[in-house]
Amino acid sequence: MTPVAAPFDVARVREDFPILAREYAPGKPITYLDSGNTSQKPRQVVDAIADHYLQHNANVARAMHLLGAEATEAYENARAKVAGFIGANRPEEVVFVGNASAGLNLAAHTLGAGLGPGDEIVISVMEHHSNIVPWQMLAERTGATLRWFDITDEGRLDLSDESLINERTKIVSVTWVSNVLGTVNPIAGIAERAHAFGATVVVDASQGVPHLPTDVSALGVDLFVFTSHKMLGPTGLGVVWGRYDLLAELPPFLGGGEMIEVVRMTGSTYAAPPARFEAGTPPIVQAVGLGAAVDYLSAIGMPAIAEREHQLVEYALAGLATVPGLRLLGPTTSHNRGGALAFRIDDIHPHDVSQLLDSRGIAIRGGHHCARPLHERLGVQSSSRASVYLYNTEAEIDTLVDALNWTTDFFKGR
Amino acid sequence: MDVNALYQDIILEHYRAKSNSGLREPYQAEVHHVNPSCGDELTLRVNLDGDQVVDVSYLGEGCSISQASTSIMTELVIGHGLAHGLELYEEFKEMMHGQGKVELDEDRFEDAIAFHGVAKFPARVKCALLGWSAFADAAHQATEGQGADR
Numbered sequence: 184m185t186p187v188a189a190p191f192d193v194a195r196v197r198e199d200f201p202i203l204a205r206e207y208a209p210g211k212p213i214t215y216l217d218s219g220n221t222s223q224k225p226r227q228v229v230d231a232i233a234d235h236y237l238q239h240n241a242n243v244a245r246a247m248h249l250l251g252a253e254a255t256e257a258y259e260n261a262r263a264k265v266a267g268f269i270g271a272n273r274p275e276e277v278v279f280v281g282n283a284s285a286g287l288n289l290a291a292h293t294l295g296a297g298l299g300p301g302d303e304i305v306i307s308v309m310e311h312h313s314n315i316v317p318w319q320m321l322a323e324r325t326g327a328t329l330r331w332f333d334i335t336d337e338g339r340l341d342l343s344d345e346s347l348i349n350e351r352t353k354i355v356s357v358t359w360v361s362n363v364l365g366t367v368n369p370i371a372g373i374a375e376r377a378h379a380f381g382a383t384v385v386v387d388a389s390q391g392v393p394h395l396p397t398d399v400s401a402l403g404v405d406l407f408v409f410t411s412h413k414m415l416g417p418t419g420l421g422v423v424w425g426r427y428d429l430l431a432e433l434p435p436f437l438g439g440g441e442m443i444e445v446v447r448m449t450g451s452t453y454a455a456p457p458a459r460f461e462a463g464t465p466p467i468v469q470a471v472g473l474g475a476a477v478d479y480l481s482a483i484g485m486p487a488i489a490e491r492e493h494q495l496v497e498y499a500l501a502g503l504a505t506v507p508g509l510r511l512l513g514p515t516t517s518h519n520r521g522g523a524l525a526f527r528i529d530d531i532h533p534h535d536v537s538q539l540l541d542s543r544g545i546a547i548r549g550g551h552h553c554a555r556p557l558h559e560r561l562g563v564q565s566s567s568r569a570s571v572y573l574y575n576t577e578a579e580i581d582t583l584v585d586a587l588n589w590t591t592d593f594f595k596g597r
Numbered sequence: 598m599d600v601n602a603l604y605q606d607i608i609l610e611h612y613r614a615k616s617n618s619g620l621r622e623p624y625q626a627e628v629h630h631v632n633p634s635c636g637d638e639l640t641l642r643v644n645l646d647g648d649q650v651v652d653v654s655y656l657g658e659g660c661s662i663s664q665a666s667t668s669i670m671t672e673l674v675i676g677h678g679l680a681h682g683l684e685l686y687e688e689f690k691e692m693m694h695g696q697g698k699v700e701l702d703e704d705r706f707e708d709a710i711a712f713h714g715v716a717k718f719p720a721r722v723k724c725a726l727l728g729w730s731a732f733a734d735a736a737h738q739a740t741e742g743q744g745a746d747r
């Protein structure tokens with residue numbers, strides 16, 4: 184583990200998130216352990232959004248006036264910041280869309296345009312529905328076959344089936360970090376195998392970019408999709424990064440304003456990327472907000488954040504292991520493991536767990552977390568999931584563990 | 598929020614020992630209802646003889662609220678007229694949507710009055726209604742089937 188330059192000051196970080204001091208009862212602050220669902224936003228991000236709306240608001244790219252120029256500059260600046268944050272070669276490789284789901288649909292539509300029967304698309308059983316359903320729909324439209332990686336008993340991607348990726352494989356789309364198991368997948372290796380057969384590699388990085396230092400070039404993938412609201416940014420914004428030469432080859436997805444070059448009634452030509460994929464007025468202020476989020480994360484440093492979360496996950500794994508009847512889904516060690524901590528408690532339904540925790544101001548998620556096939560594979564119908572981010576503390580983990588012990592007593596003892 | 602108001606002992610007792618659980622034959626209609634927000638699933642069958650509910654059998658996985666509610670519902674409707682069961686459903690539904698302001702008659706609703714506290718938790722109303730709405734759906738399908746047979 185690389186040592187962190189400055190000690191991570193979680194108390195300082197928490198001061199930037201007023202919502203973490205919200206009380207659910209007088210004198211009792213909430214415990215937010217649902218960042219895998221959506222993260223909280225620091226004051227800096229909210230201020231940037233307010234400042235943009237209050238001082239610089241106009242439409243972009245087409246308004247020939249002071250505010251229009253400022254809004255356009257702010258939007259394009261945000262693109263450049265995001266590009267820098269993920270190690271893109273140039274800002275034009277960054278496409279802004281509505282959310283990660285929109286990004287994955289864009290990937291499926293544009294990459295899938297030429298697919299037909301006999302072609303294969305490979306995903307995994309641990310995917311979020313957003314990285315399953317668009318590919319199922321593509322397979323249905325084109326007659327291509329959908330195949331998937333299984334998982335091992337430990338909850339890692341099962342890469343033992345050498346024949347899964349083969350000469351028929353056209354697209355491989357897998358998650359970087361599982362939103363349920365926390366597993367960090369070996370993307371670079373998968374990409375290498377896929378590329379050996381000429382397949383295009385898509386990554387759902389929704390749970391990766393918020394938590395790990397990101398270098399898209401080093402990962403060696405083709406399209407890379409993530410979502411602003413899980414990384415301190417606002418909702419309503421997703422990001423698709425693509426290798427520029429690939430983006431330049433892809434057909435448009437949605438048609439409309441801004442994505443065109445020349446429109447005639449007999450036909451149109453399309454703008455170069457990224458505009459080709461940004462039909463209509465884009466999420467301008469959302470991009471400004473994400474730019475501020477990226478600045479915030481960068482000021483602390485992603486290596487420091489990853490290191491801190493690693494400590495917290497280790498602490499949480501140890502704490503959860505003490506709860507009687509609790510079974511963790513996914514790797515039980517912090518090695519290559521992100522901050523999603525899904526679990527089952529014997530004979531207590533996740534909905535009831537959430538309810539009891541909520542009565543103590545603790546926010547976690549219960550259900551299948553948009554990963555029903557994964558739960559089916561694990562032989563469970565649903566699970567509870569706590570998830571951590573840079574602002575969480577060991578004390579909050581203790582609060583969670585105490586409340587889980589109380590929950591088991593509540594249901595067993597009566 | 599007082600969880601003791603939500604999780605009445607009657608509810609937990611039914612959750613631990615469900616009445617009429619399991620799928621049985623014969624039946625005229627089978628339905629599968631889900632609660633997509635939390636993933637609760639319920640398969641439910643009804644066996645009618647004319648306008649009498651002979652049996653309601655079910656297999657479900659869900660939270661204590663949905664499981665207990667289904668269990669209590671079967672106790673209330675089996676062996677009675679279908680019209681009576683559907684009437685109870687309408688009243689129970691009204692109570693569940695009443696945010697705690699609508700009371701149920703204990704003589705007719707027996708253990709189901711324990712759900713009065715659940716009505717104050719909007720997120721759990723769907724759970725409490727899952728079994729009831731599956732019963733009503735299955736009963737309608739079964740009576741349509743009977744109509745077609747004759």
Ligand SMILES: Cc1ncc(COP(=O)(O)O)c(C=O)c1O
Nearest residue numbers: 282283284311313362389390410
């Ligand atoms: C792994 C993963 N992929 C995709 C998504 C979808 O993100 P969004 O809801 O922003 O489209 C999520 C978040 O719910 C996720 O965790």
